[in-house]
Amino acid sequence: MFDPLLLALIMVSIAAGFFLGYRQRRQSQRQRQEGSLNSEYFVGLNYLLNEQTDEAIESFIKALEINADTIDTYIVLGRLFRRRGEIEKAIQAHQDLLARPSLTHEQSLRVQLELAHDYIKAGLLDRGESLLEDMLKTPWSGADESVQLLLSVYEQEKEWQKAIDVIHQAQGVDSHLYQHQLAHYHCELAEAALEGNDVLTARKNLRLAFARDRDNVRATLILGSLECSLKSYRESARVLQRIYQQNPLFISESIPLLERCFEALWSSRGLSVYLGKCLREYPSAAVVLASARLIARQQGDKEAGRFIAEQIVKRPSLKGLNALIDLNIENTEGRPRQNLMLLRELTGRLLESKPVYRCTQCGFDGKTLHWRCPRCHQWGTTEPIMGIEGE
Ligand SMILES: [Zn+2]
Structure with a gap:
């Protein structure tokens, strides 16, 4: 619904804008070019408009079309169209502005950045x-915003x-601010190389990923998986256990591979020691269930059930509960078994309906x-979801 308070604020802002514009036209040519008062005014309006409605934007566009004589006005107008x-209207507004011979180099770059946004949209x-x-x-002053926009295109x-090259080559950009992102780009290249069975290129990119971000869990998981597929089980287990220090939330992601490696090495002891350490410091459903599988093999289902x-x-x-029901179904007969199967179906469906991962920035889950x-x-x-319905 349209918010009357917001409308009032916008109309007051527009009135203030006309007043400032009127005053500014009467000031010197230099001040008019810099548009310093308008800059502040339009930044404020942009902020205000973040919670806008379509109707409010429309009235604002009309107000700007009448008063479109400064660079800031044109830029805001183009953004609103976009x-x-x-x-098309946004591109037109920005191209009109670019055609002005009075633009300084910096102003021209600002308008070109807006135009790039238009083209990409x-x-x-x-x-x-x-x-x-x-x-x-x-x-130039907008180099970082330009790099980020260009990276979004390359992505x-x-x-x-x-994407990697532009971070290193762009003028006026500090590549150290992009280390985390660079590590992921190298992981993407490593994964693409592995799809083509190019192990050398994959290894090179994983080394570069660690050089950018030594705690990159993704690179660790890729390397661990690569070593495991090459039957270098000891190396794979060594690599994957680094996640304990890098980011314990991702231990659950490494458990299936670790179980495979330790099994191939005939080293239940090695797996048991690592799982015990994780259980004490960073318990998760994956660690509990892997421990239970180990106990079941060594001491039987009854002991594994007791442990869970x-x-x-x-x-x-919920995952632990499901595993416990599964163990009991195996060792139960008749009516109790049927009841347990019904319960298992319900808890299974409940778990199925829950997301497994969630983004810590925006809450996107799946x-x-x-x-x-x-x-x-x-x-x-994005991280594994912890707690009763997750890990
Ligand atoms: Zn997100």
Whole structure:
């Protein structure tokens, strides 16, 4: 619903804008070009409009069309058109502005950045890409925003090497601020190489990923999986256990591979020691269930059931409960068995309906571990969900 208070605020802001615009036109030519008063005013309006309604934007666009004589006005007008999906109008507003001979170099770059946003929103990725690449040949105040926009294009196109190169080559950009992102780009290249069975290229990119971010769990999981597939089980187990220090939330992701490695090494003792350590410091359903499987092999189902029951009391878990019911179904007959199967179906369905991973930035959740969040597009912000319905 339209908020009368918001409308009042916008109308007061527009009135203030006309007043400032009137005063500014009477000031010197230099001040008019810099548009310093308007900058502040339009930044404020942009902020106000974050909670806007369509009607409010429309009235604002009309107000700006009448008063469109400064660079800031044109930029805000173009942004509003873009926000409403009227990309052609946005492109027109920004191209008109670019044609002005009075623009300084910095102002021209600011308008080009807006134009690049328009092209990308319109799906004209190639045009946006080449505009941004040209803009990054010289240092300027908007270099970081330009790099981030260009990276979003390369990410859509899965051009990981180009993304890496632009971070290193862009003028006026500190590549150290992008280390975390760079590590993920190298992981993408490593995964692509492994799909083509190019182990050397994969290893090279994993080394580079660790050089950028030594605690990158994704690179650790890829390397652990690679070593395991090459039957280097001891090395794989060594690599995967690093997750304990890197980010214990991801221990659960490494458990299936670790079980495979220790089994191949005939080392129940090695697995038992590691799981025991995890259980003490960073307990999760995956660790409890892997421990229970180990106990079942060594001491039988009854002991494994006792262990799970003990753990569920300490730390309630739907996955643990399911495993406990499964063990009891195996050793029960007749009516009690049927009842247990019914209960198991219900708890299974309950677990099935729950997400497994969640982004810590925007809350996007689902059953797939996305290293780049599909909603907020941040890298490495999605984690396994802990607690009774998760790990
Ligand atoms: Zn997110």
